[in-house]
Amino acid sequence: MKLLTLNFLxxxxxxxxxxxxxxxxxxxxxxxxxxxxxxxPDLLTNILPRLDWSALRTTAAELGFPDLPETAPSPEELVxxxxxxxxxxxxxxxxxxxxxxxVCGCCGHEYAVREGIANFLLPSHLV
Amino acid sequence: MSRPEDTLSADVHYDDVxxxxxxxxxxxxxxxxxxxxxxxxxxDLPGPSLILDVGCGSGLSGEILSAVPxxxxxxxxxxxMDISASMLDVALQRDVEGDLLLADIGQxxxxxxxxxxxxxxxxxxxxxxxxxxxxxxxAQRLARFFGGLYQSLKRGGRAVCQFYPKNDVQRxxxxxxxxxxxxxxxxxxxxxETKNVKVYLVLTVGGDATGGRDITSVVEGMEGVDxxxxxxxxxxxxxxxxxxxxxxxxxxxxxxxERKGKVVKASSKYTGRKRRIQF
Ligand SMILES: C[S@@+](CC[C@H](N)C(=O)[O-])C[C@H]1O[C@@H](n2cnc3c(N)ncnc32)[C@H](O)[C@@H]1O
Ligand SMILES: [Zn+2]
Numbered sequence: 001m002k003l004l005t006l007n008f009l010x011x012x013x014x015x016x017x018x019x020x021x022x023x024x025x026x027x028x029x030x031x032x033x034x035x036x037x038x039x040x041p042d043l044l045t046n047i048l049p050r051l052d053w054s055a056l057r058t059t060a061a062e063l064g065f066p067d068l069p070e071t072a073p074s075p076e077e078l079v080x081x082x083x084x085x086x087x088x089x090x091x092x093x094x095x096x097x098x099x100x101x102x103v104c105g106c107c108g109h110e111y112a113v114r115e116g117i118a119n120f121l122l123p124s125h126l127v
Numbered sequence: 128m129s130r131p132e133d134t135l136s137a138d139v140h141y142d143d144v145x146x147x148x149x150x151x152x153x154x155x156x157x158x159x160x161x162x163x164x165x166x167x168x169x170x171d172l173p174g175p176s177l178i179l180d181v182g183c184g185s186g187l188s189g190e191i192l193s194a195v196p197x198x199x200x201x202x203x204x205x206x207x208m209d210i211s212a213s214m215l216d217v218a219l220q221r222d223v224e225g226d227l228l229l230a231d232i233g234q235x236x237x238x239x240x241x242x243x244x245x246x247x248x249x250x251x252x253x254x255x256x257x258x259x260x261x262x263x264x265x266a267q268r269l270a271r272f273f274g275g276l277y278q279s280l281k282r283g284g285r286a287v288c289q290f291y292p293k294n295d296v297q298r299x300x301x302x303x304x305x306x307x308x309x310x311x312x313x314x315x316x317x318x319x320e321t322k323n324v325k326v327y328l329v330l331t332v333g334g335d336a337t338g339g340r341d342i343t344s345v346v347e348g349m350e351g352v353d354x355x356x357x358x359x360x361x362x363x364x365x366x367x368x369x370x371x372x373x374x375x376x377x378x379x380x381x382x383x384x385e386r387k388g389k390v391v392k393a394s395s396k397y398t399g400r401k402r403r404i405q406f
Contacts, residue, residue, distance in 0.1 A: 001226055001228075002226050004204070004226070005206050005226045005228075008177075008206075008238045008239055008242040008243075009237060009238055009239075010237055010238065010239045011237065012230075012234065012235055012237035023239055037224075038202075040175055040202065040204070042174050042175045042197075043174075043175035043176070043177070043202075043203075043204055046174060046175060046176060046177070046244070047177055050177075050241060050242065050281070052239070093204075115219055116219070116226075116227070117215055117219070117227045117228065117229055118228055118229070119229045119230075120208075120228050120229060120230035120231075120234075120237055121210070121229060121230060121231055121234075122231075122234055124260060124262045124263065127234045127235070127263075127271070
């Protein structure tokens with residue numbers, strides 16, 4: 001699972017829907033990999049306003065990456081290209097969680113990740 | 128023709144053998160590709176977008192999203208949800224570019240609000256018309272799906288769901304559930320009244336000032352279009368002229384289009400197919 005996806009995923013458990021603690025999910029025992037992905041700056045520019053930057057900072061810190069800047073890059077910075085875009089591309093599009101778990105900070109539910117695929121099937125009493 | 132949807136749950140039907148058979152059939156590959164292309168045409172995305180692929184299976188639909196060239200507004204990034212581990216396994220082996228989730232859309236769509244520019248679903252949502260267990264009903268599963276889908280799309284976003292309704296009851300049930308969730312909804316048929324008719328449910332998330340485009344402009348002038356709108360008067364879509372989709376409306380539209388010298392039959396490019404998908 002790409003970190004991009006993690007920045008949009010929230011806990012699926014019914015009682016968590018309204019809790020701010022259910023996002024972002026927290027990686028646990030995560031094994032990471034890096035894929036080569038063709039850069040797509042227009043896509044990044046499109047997604048940038050919808051990113052939850054503070055959640056991304058949390059995720060990066062939890063995975064042991066160096067601190068991200070406190071605020072998201074501006075659209076202008078993205079247009080200019082250079083290192084900011086490259087870093088963001090690597091982090092969001094190329095970095096993958098291949099094995100491990102994603103844990104909800106509200107209910108504690110653990111979503112298993114295997115071969116990069118997170119299992120979001122819930123037992124019916126949690127839906 | 129027997130429909131596996133009527134007797135099996137999707138994860139049981141799409142086991143390892145079926146997933147492989149499905150994905151390697153060049154006939155199916157072609158049909159899924161052209162329907163996805165049609166969906167993209169209806170989404171009319173202005174540039175590279177983040178798309179949810181609902182019931183993505185082995186990635187036959189998703190890979191079309193990845194393959195849109197820059198001069199046609201792509202390539203798009205997509206996240207796929209599917210209930211069949213076997214289908215997802217084939218997707219992994221085929222090294223698709225989308226991100227994959229093992230998930231049951233009848234349980235909801237677990238993304239935060241406004242995550243996606245758009246959603247596509249190709250040949251999947253008719254599966255929701257069967258209860259997966261005694262604890263849920265199709266109505267409940269459809270409500271969870273469309274409710275979650277509506278939330279997960281950005282305002283002004285769109286979804287296109289091609290599906291195979293078993294009959295008019297299913298078609299109504301699905302459309303009504305989408306409207307109830309808040310979508311503006313239109314049904315588009317390619318090759319209507321033939322054996323290989325293709326039904327597309329075109330959904331829009333309520334337009335806002337920042338450029339929500341309305342369903343009526345999406346399907347206007349297209350053949351066999353029915354517009355259902357849950358939003359009452361005061362919105363753009365609620366204009367009270369001839370009922371959209373009525374014979375009179377279509378004829379009227381056709382005339383207008385013909386006067387403008389346009390090709391009227393929106394489906395011409397897609398007609399002439401001999402068979403429809405067989406499971
Ligand atoms: C005919 S395949 C289409 C796959 C892909 N969209 C394509 O065009 O090739 C239908 C897919 O819908 C999936 N599906 C059916 N019910 C589902 C559910 N409740 N949640 C998620 N996926 C489901 C099936 O597992 C299957 O992969
Ligand atoms: Zn939770």
